[in-house]
Amino acid sequence: MQNLKTEIIYHQEISPAHFRLRARSAEIAHSARAGQFVHILPRAVNFSFDPLLRRAFSIAALQDDTFDVVYRVEGRGTALLSRHQKGDTIDVLGPLGVPFAPPVTKNILVGGGVGVPPLAMLAAQHEGDSTRRMTALVGARSRDYLVCVDDLERSGLDVRVATDDGSVGVQGRVTELLEPMLADLAPDAERPLVYSCGPLVMLRAVAKMCQTYRVPCQVSLEESMPCGVGVCNGCVVPLLNAADDYGAYRRICVDGPVMWSHEIAW
């Protein structure tokens, strides 16, 4: 974990209101693992104090000495970030958080909207590994909300898409693609590992389905995150069976963002 000034070397709108940002940082490129995130200050450090806080983004890809994030403009912070140009410097804290657990023999990546980027990085890190097969299921509102599908395909994954309006793939929810894959498993078959990142309602549905079919599931969580390093206790999630009297809340920034879905009090 370091606090770095990084130069933007690529920043493009890849679909309406969705951007891909690539910044130079050998430190992050050499140490980050899939599932980890960076905390980006969307403004100049001491010029203005509004919007005040950093924004957390899962890392979408790594190259030799650069890293990518893919985001949707949702509020003031991402709107301000989107105006940064190639050549600008941004203040980045990272890599932060707990990465995804290692894949097993069969893996299913279930992503929704801008939850797909960390899954694309997981796929890229295991590209060509024939002992760890991966399938990707991607959900989005429509064609305009689909990101990183090409990244997943470049990593050699079979990608199936579901959109709410049917503009790409099947019309419906991503869980409708997941259910038959889990339901077809013989009771004594080796369990696949599901990795999921996306909106909370989707994560809840995926977690419930995995519980029903007794399939382990890792989820990457999101919450308003002031510090990103565990000091503010702002970004918590309640866990089941928390081990001690400290209470059930754990910090998403340092105890996550990736957690086992069966540990969470959904």
Place this chain on the structure above:
Amino acid sequence: MHSLSTQLGPLSLKNPVLTASGTFGYGQELEALVDLSQLGGLVCKTVTRHPRAGNAPPRTCETPAGMLNAIGLQNVGIERFIAEKLPYLRQFDVPLVVNVAGESVEDFAFLARALSAQEGIAAIELNISCPNVAHGLDFATDPALTEEVVSHARASTHLPVFAKLSPNVTDITLIARAAEQGGAHALSLINTFVGMAIDIRTRRPRISNISGGLSGPAIKPLALRAVYRCAQAVKIPLIGIGGIMNANDAIEFFIAGASAVQIGTATFVQPDAALSVIRGLEEYLDASSISSIQELVGSIRVD
């Protein structure tokens, strides 16, 4: 050569910049990013008599040039604080101020006694002003209760006692005088302002506690006035807190009458914000040919 050293009652600090409670964890979280030994002092997250789970999420939301929080004093409790957090914190050559909160006068006295028995604690800060727990503001909105809780804590420890006051009162100088009367060695001014934010799409409060404490640059002018007014009202040293993002902000607080400052929300944005403030103060003293930060304290000109 300039001097940044300052005095908070019996406690001497090598520089006047401390971390604010609840914004620096127990130090260890920021170890990789901040050289703790450079701090004037470290105020750790509030410790209570019993462990507290804290409030349900969402606990924070950003507001214009600020943020709301309602963490709810999540902490491991005094027993585990002493066993698990204190050994790490006391290995640094930095005065450690332990912030404590209680639900009764007896709780505060108990915590003060328990900490007195430990090595490596420089002072106790009484959090009588948390806006995010039931009855959290009872003490700091009542002069008589403030005096009572401060005097009982004083009587329970040999350590210096600071009282952290709430700005959510009609006249903070009345509370400041009461804390001074109760024997506080210094006052920490101020805790957060109670505020709220609403999601217009869902019509729900943006944090689960409905209201939360507002911090950040948005509150700096309000905090500065509280320090200025209390500086006129009491003789004990004041610690300025509220939206300090850089050395210039800190200097305003010294001029208003603060002998030290605490850096809070700025640490969320820049983990080493407190160290940047210290460097900025050094540069300011050099550039202005001021030999000691003490020359600034209370130097406001209003004539």
